[in-house]
Amino acid sequence: MDDPDSAARDDAGHNNHALLRELTAPQCDAVQHVDGPMLILAGPGSGKTRVVTHRIAYLLSQGIPDWQIAALTFTNKAADEMRLRLDKLAPGQNVWMGTFHRFCAQLLRRYASMVGLQENYSIYDTSDSKQAMKRAIEAAGVSTTHASPDQIAGVISKAKNKLVTPEVMQGQMLSPKETVAAKVYPVYQRQLLTANAVDFDDLLLHVANLLRHNPELRGELDQRFRYILVDEYQDTNLAQYAIVRALSIDHPNLSVTGDPDQSIYGWRGADLNNILDFEKDYPAVKTVRLEQNYRSTPNVLRVADQLIRHNRRRKQKDLFTDNDEGEPVILRWYENGYEEADSIADEIVAAIASDRARPNDFAIFCRMNSLTRSLEHALRGRGVPYQIVNGVEFYQRKEIKDVLAYLHLVNNPGHDVALSRVINTPTRGIGAKTVQRLQEFADRHNVPMLEAARRAEEIESLAKRSVTMVQKFVAIYDRIAARATAPLEELMRFVVQESQYDKYLEKTSDESDDSSPLGNVDELISAAVDFDRRHPDDGSLEAFLEQVALVSDTDAFEENDQRVTLMTLHASKGLEFPRVFIVGVEDDLLPHKRSKEDDAQFEEERRLLFVGITRAKEWLQLSCCKRRMIRGDTRPVIPSPFLNELPLEEMKRIESAVERNFFDSHIDQSGSGDWDLPAIQIGDDAQADVSFDFGANQDVNQDINQDDGFEPSDEPSRQTKESTAAFEAVADEPAAATSASDSIPDIGKLKTAADLMSAKRPPLSAFREGTTVRHFDYGEGTILAVSGLGPKRMARVRFADGEHNFRLAFAKLEVVG
DNA sequence: CATAGCGTGTTTCTC
DNA sequence: ACACGCTATG
Numbered sequence: 041m042d043d044p045d046s047a048a049r050d051d052a053g054h055n056n057h058a059l060l061r062e063l064t065a066p067q068c069d070a071v072q073h074v075d076g077p078m079l080i081l082a083g084p085g086s087g088k089t090r091v092v093t094h095r096i097a098y099l100l101s102q103g104i105p106d107w108q109i110a111a112l113t114f115t116n117k118a119a120d121e122m123r124l125r126l127d128k129l130a131p132g133q134n135v136w137m138g139t140f141h142r143f144c145a146q147l148l149r150r151y152a153s154m155v156g157l158q159e160n161y162s163i164y165d166t167s168d169s170k171q172a173m174k175r176a177i178e179a180a181g182v183s184t185t186h187a188s189p190d191q192i193a194g195v196i197s198k199a200k201n202k203l204v205t206p207e208v209m210q211g212q213m214l215s216p217k218e219t220v221a222a223k224v225y226p227v228y229q230r231q232l233l234t235a236n237a238v239d240f241d242d243l244l245l246h247v248a249n250l251l252r253h254n255p256e257l258r259g260e261l262d263q264r265f266r267y268i269l270v271d272e273y274q275d276t277n278l279a280q281y282a283i284v285r286a287l288s289i290d291h292p293n294l295s296v297t298g299d300p301d302q303s304i305y306g307w308r309g310a311d312l313n314n315i316l317d318f319e320k321d322y323p324a325v326k327t328v329r330l331e332q333n334y335r336s337t338p339n340v341l342r343v344a345d346q347l348i349r350h351n352r353r354r355k356q357k358d359l360f361t362d363n364d365e366g367e368p369v370i371l372r373w374y375e376n377g378y379e380e381a382d383s384i385a386d387e388i389v390a391a392i393a394s395d396r397a398r399p400n401d402f403a404i405f406c407r408m409n410s411l412t413r414s415l416e417h418a419l420r421g422r423g424v425p426y427q428i429v430n431g432v433e434f435y436q437r438k439e440i441k442d443v444l445a446y447l448h449l450v451n452n453p454g455h456d457v458a459l460s461r462v463i464n465t466p467t468r469g470i471g472a473k474t475v476q477r478l479q480e481f482a483d484r485h486n487v488p489m490l491e492a493a494r495r496a497e498e499i500e501s502l503a504k505r506s507v508t509m510v511q512k513f514v515a516i517y518d519r520i521a522a523r524a525t526a527p528l529e530e531l532m533r534f535v536v537q538e539s540q541y542d543k544y545l546e547k548t549s550d551e552s553d554d555s556s557p558l559g560n561v562d563e564l565i566s567a568a569v570d571f572d573r574r575h576p577d578d579g580s581l582e583a584f585l586e587q588v589a590l591v592s593d594t595d596a597f598e599e600n601d602q603r604v605t606l607m608t609l610h611a612s613k614g615l616e617f618p619r620v621f622i623v624g625v626e627d628d629l630l631p632h633k634r635s636k637e638d639d640a641q642f643e644e645e646r647r648l649l650f651v652g653i654t655r656a657k658e659w660l661q662l663s664c665c666k667r668r669m670i671r672g673d674t675r676p677v678i679p680s681p682f683l684n685e686l687p688l689e690e691m692k693r694i695e696s697a698v699e700r701n702f703f704d705s706h707i708d709q710s711g712s713g714d715w716d717l718p719a720i721q722i723g724d725d726a727q728a729d730v731s732f733d734f735g736a737n738q739d740v741n742q743d744i745n746q747d748d749g750f751e752p753s754d755e756p757s758r759q760t761k762e763s764t765a766a767f768e769a770v771a772d773e774p775a776a777a778t779s780a781s782d783s784i785p786d787i788g789k790l791k792t793a794a795d796l797m798s799a800k801r802p803p804l805s806a807f808r809e810g811t812t813v814r815h816f817d818y819g820e821g822t823i824l825a826v827s828g829l830g831p832k833r834m835a836r837v838r839f840a841d842g843e844h845n846f847r848l849a850f851a852k853l854e855v856v857g
Numbered sequence: 858c859a860t861a862g863c864g865t866g867t868t869t870c871t872c
Numbered sequence: 873a874c875a876c877g878c879t880a881t882g
Binding site: 858859860861862863864865866867 | 874878
Binding site: 115139141144163165243244275305307308407410464469471472589590610632634635644645 | 871872
């Protein structure tokens with residue numbers, strides 16, 4: 041730190057000293073900054089969260105009351121992490137922490153009436169607003185031949201992020217698409233207001249407007265939130281900027297943290313200028329650069345640095361680290377996507393088998409979600425536990441959305457999207473035509489659709505039979521709504537029963553399909569119960585629905601689970617893993633095809649790879665294929681141009697990925713380079729017609745025979761044997777997770793991957809309703825119910841001293857008998 | 858009004 | 873390949 045004595049300059053000296061003890065000079069500098077704007081440029085792995093949490097603790101130690109501080113993050117997960125860490129430094133403090141959207145949602149609850157809403161307003165999620173958008177397009181009477189609903193929604197969303205109102209938008213010079221969108225925009229907004237609803241963008245927009253048009257309130261809130269900290273500032277959009285700026289006029293104690301090199305959300309309105317120009321906006325700003333990396337090896341860091349240097353629009357940072365050199369970064373190319381997936385899965389199995397790593401040490405990143413499929417398949421086939429962040433999202437499932445829609449309608453009778461969803465679910469003889477007529481009536485009278493349904497008799501165009509059906513639905517609704525204030529669990533069970541949704545699900549779900557909608561509904565109910573327990577004070581329906589709306593499945597990522605993590609590069613931001621694979625580093629994929637038109641997007645793709653690389657702590661492999669199946673057909677592939685920007689001479693380059701120690705332990709170790717490809721090889725026609733220019737002097741076979749890169753020269757022969765053993769052990773029990781075999785594999789001898797994974801626990805299918813199980817802590821119990829699938833499969837078990845829920849894939853449960 | 862079968866369009870995804 | 877949305881049919 042610049043001034044070693046500064047810590048002692050006040051009474052809280054002791055306290056401060058403890059806070060500052062383990063920090064570097066620039067970190068101390070940032071932590072001790074109290075008043076005035078501050079910009080923290082924090083490279084990857086530079087202890088950013090640490091600095092932010094320590095600074096908050098420091099502010100508190102200076103006597104600043106907790107309620108004057110607000111920390112805004114980009115994701116819930118980041119907020120949770122921060123809260124956890126602050127709690128260790130300053131237990132029991134009540135600093136506001138959360139996402140921008142949650143922050144705005146809460147302000148809006150209070151000041152709803154000032155923007156024309158009621159306090160029980162609903163938050164439309166993406167699919168809700170898409171539905172609403174379609175209706176608005178219809179009502180606006182515009183043609184969708186030149187702009188799809190999605191495109192229109194995109195234009196409007198961008199406009200909102202830039203604080204452009206419908207009136208302003210219509211006055212602008214517009215492209216044909218934007219012209220269409222500009223016509224829909226005011227209609228859409230009016231319908232939202234009628235429905236007493238907002239979309240995600242509105243949360244920010246309304247608050248920004250609120251602050252802009254109500255100087256008195258703005259001043260009040262500026263006073264209230266005197267210290268504002270913003271994380272991931274490079275990903276903020278104009279609306280978010282306007283909000284924090286408005287709250288930092290009288291008390292400009294705004295401190296933002298970010299890294300322009302990690303800005304990867306430009307495509308959805310994030311404005312890199314917010315961070316690049318921060319110093320212009322606040323001339324008195326204190327800028328702190330955190331350039332020391334605590335996460336990665338120099339090998340990883342050099343690769344990342346070389347890459348990102350190729351970007352023009354950036355602030356140069358000099359990343360450095362004191363960490364050990366580590367292993368060289370691997371650049372590997374495979375014949376095709378299957379080989380890539382199989383090889384990676386094999387390596388993971390081998391590493392786990394020989395105790396060099398555990399499943400949760402590994403992460404596999406890719407550009408597109410669809411690329412996780414083959415990896416998923418390969419991992420599952422070997423019994424490796426994995427989690428996909430952002431696979432099929434729980435809250436997006438039909439049955440979940442249906443049940444939630446009933447609840448939404450109870451909470452906000454204006455929720456037209458919810459009404460449209462449930463009015464005929466289960467089917468009640470209310471068809472599309474009837475719904476449309478209700479809609480028209482609602483639009484004409486500017487009332488919610490439920491109101492239209494109540495007045496069904498007034499709608500002449502409605503058949504008598506339809507009127508009766510609609511009235512029946514209204515009656516069902518009223519019975520449910522009468523219980524609005526009951527505990528969540530009771531309410532939800534009543535909904536499912538009263539609406540006959542339970543019967544509907546039983547009837548619809550076929551046995552062959554292994555998804556279990558009813559189980560998912562159960563899981564939703566237990567989520568509600570959980571919420572009730574955790575928020576006994578504000579455990580209202582409204583709070584639960586808000587929570588659900590503002591929570592994403594990315595937040596469900598659990599780093600402590602013993603599982604390999606699969607995710608997109610975007611989702612990887614903010615995380616770190618000991619061992620990282622980045623797959624599909626290929627032209628048109630990693631610089632994505634659609635990003636090549638302009639420089640800004642191209643640079644964003646480079647940042648995306650940079651983010652991925654810098655997640656790795658000790659080991660990293662980038663890979664690409666010679667051919668890859670995309671949308672059904674296999675095509676030759678050109679390696680990513682980014683690969684040529686890396687320090688290839690210091691990386692370890694490996695061609696072909698056949699795990700010879702796995703399949704062909706008989707092959708000699710001389711490395712003739714002439715591969716006898718085992719049966720697993722798919723569609724190989726050896727001579728690739730694509731040239732791979734990875735720089736000069738590549739000696740691709742040289743490295744292959746030594747090891748697989750986890751630990752150089754560590755008794756390769758033993759590893760080979762164990763790997764094989766692991767493979768066989770797994771192969772003997774294929775797809776253990778889904779096997780019908782109820783026998784518990786012999787766990788006495790094997791100390792392998794199979795031990796860690798499949799062999800250790802019975803197949804999930806062994807756990808059924810009524811099964812007697814034993815738990816290490818709770819003793820014997822009986823399974824009451826099972827729900828969910830794969831790694832998410834849950835069981836509710838009754839023990840002597842109460843009931844517990846378990847994730848079957850990981851719980852320490854044994855089948856008794 | 859419900860459903861099966863066809864045609865279309867596919868990045869990234871937070872809240 | 874696959875999922876989703878629309879349309880023709882029962």
